[in-house]
Amino acid sequence: MTIRTMSSDEASTVGTLIHESTNAWYKAKLGHEIFTGKPEDCKIFIDTYQLLDPGCCLVAEDEGKIVGACFYHPRETHVGVGIMAVRPEATGKGVGKALLDEVIKRAEDLPLRLVSSAMNLDSYSLYTRAGFGPVAVYQxxxxxxxxxxxxxxxxxxxxxxxxxxxxxxxxxxxxxxxxxxxxxxxxxxxxxxxxxxxxxxxxxxxxxxxxxxxxxxxxxxxxxxxxxxxxxxxxxxxxxxxxxxxxxxxxxxxxxxxxxxxxxxxxxxxxxxxxxxxxxxxxxxxxxxxxxxxxxxxxxx
Incomplete structure (x- = not known):
């Protein structure tokens, strides 16, 4: 598995990955999809992130196929960790950890911040094992x-x-x-x-x-x-x-x-x-x- 920066021609692929992986988790765990529109609707995330932070999307590639992606947002005071998406068939294989490790490396000494679902214990464990701690709970x-x-x-x-x-x-x-x-x-x-x-x-x-x-x-x-x-x-x-x-x-x-x-x-x-x-x-x-x-x-x- 290789962790690298997303190329501009992979934006649609990553948008579809966000749509499919997020919906698969919600469907399996909660019985409903969270994105009710078309996969291309999720391109708003890529378009916004690339306009604000070009070159700040990491993808995980395995055997020539993108199996995961994670956005990050360097700012004056911190680095925001954006959407992380992993293909359902690649879960449990260390894709999320590899992506997060690279974001932490690139953040250097700046604090990292994120918002994650309390219903997803897998992602909660991923972040807390990496040194994140909950500081607020939101409804x-x-x-x-x-x-x-x-x-x-x-x-x-x-x-x-x-x-x-x-x-x-x-x-x-x-x-x-x-x-x-x-x-x-x-x-x-x-x-x-x-x-x-x-x-x-x-x-x-x-x-x-x-x-x-x-x-x-x-x-x-x-x-x-x-x-x-x-x-x-x-x-x-x-x-x-x-x-x-x-x-x-x-x-x-x-x-x-x-x-x-x-x-x-x-x-x-x-x-x-x-x-x-x-x-x-x-x-x-x-x-x-x-x-x-x-x-x-x-x-x-």
């Missing part, structure tokens, strides 16, 4: 499309569409709250290449940004996040605005299980739990100073 929540949202929550401040003038404030706020900085991700969300990103900022009465929240609406990924907020007021206002947008489907969003007030309010809105995820870190980590809503495109933990 994946969704509001069914037939549920009518309540009126916008009342509270100080206002929600606005984000623009490039907000980028430095957004980046500073995320670093203050979560300890990470990833300016080019935020620029990608705000500039919206492809036309499926939406980003809002919450402006406090003082005029400063005290929260921001992005979302993606694409057949291959419908999620609200990532985002950070100083408090529940900003979080609820931003979530309500995102949920009020016209979309092609019902988006998933991740809320920390310790955010009891936020979760209670979202239950009142009609939110339901669909899965559990762990944020895991290998290396230094500081407790957050506010609310964090992670996502899978691109991952940050």
């Amino acid at each position: 994946d929540m969704r509001i069914p499309p037939d549920v009518e949202l309540p009126p916008p929550p009342a509270g100080p401040g206002s929600v606005r569409m984000a623009n490039v003038s907000h980028l430095f404030g957004m980046a500073d706020l995320e670093e203050e709250i979560s300890g990470i900085r990833r300016a080019k991700d935020l620029a990608h969300f705000v500039r919206n290449p492809g036309g499926y990103w939406t980003t809002f900022v919450h402006i406090a009465p003082s005029g400063k940004i005290d929260g921001w929240l992005s979302s993606v609406d694409h057949a291959g990924c419908r999620m609200i996040g990532p985002g950070v907020m100083r408090d529940e007021n900003a979080a609820l206002a931003l979530l309500h605005m995102q949920l009020s947008q016209a979309r092609g489907g019902s988006p998933v969003f991740l809320i920390g299980t310790h955010e009891s007030y936020l979760i209670a309010e979202l239950y009142k809105w009609g939110a339901r739990n669909v899965e559990i995820h762990f944020a895991q870190v290998r290396g230094s980590f500081s407790p957050p100073g506010g609310i964090i809503m992670p996502t899978f495109l691109p991952e940050s933990g």
Whole structure:
């Protein structure tokens, strides 16, 4: 088995691998597929990652066939570990470990961060054996499309569409709250290449940004996040605005299980739990100073 960088002409192959391997696991373990669209829909992951981080996808090749892939995202403060996919027939053969070992090697001394399903004990074991540790638990929540949202929550401040003038404030706020900085991700969300990103900022009465929240609406990924907020007021206002947008489907969003007030309010809105995820870190980590809503495109933990 050889671990190497994905070539540009292998993008469709890797997109199909993500679709087929992920659906195979969900079908076998939970009785349903997670990607309901076409395999080519998963190309959004490759397109986004290659635009942000060209050359940062590793593939595992065995006898001339790609049997696994893993994306990674070098940032100012850390390295994000992205989607890892292994062909069902190659599971248990060390493919995931070989890919992860190479990502760890390339990260050098930077901390590594990821978000992984709590339902997949194989991946949990893979990461914890490699030195990752869970630092937060998130509820994946969704509001069914037939549920009518309540009126916008009342509270100080206002929600606005984000623009490039907000980028430095957004980046500073995320670093203050979560300890990470990833300016080019935020620029990608705000500039919206492809036309499926939406980003809002919450402006406090003082005029400063005290929260921001992005979302993606694409057949291959419908999620609200990532985002950070100083408090529940900003979080609820931003979530309500995102949920009020016209979309092609019902988006998933991740809320920390310790955010009891936020979760209670979202239950009142009609939110339901669909899965559990762990944020895991290998290396230094500081407790957050506010609310964090992670996502899978691109991952940050």
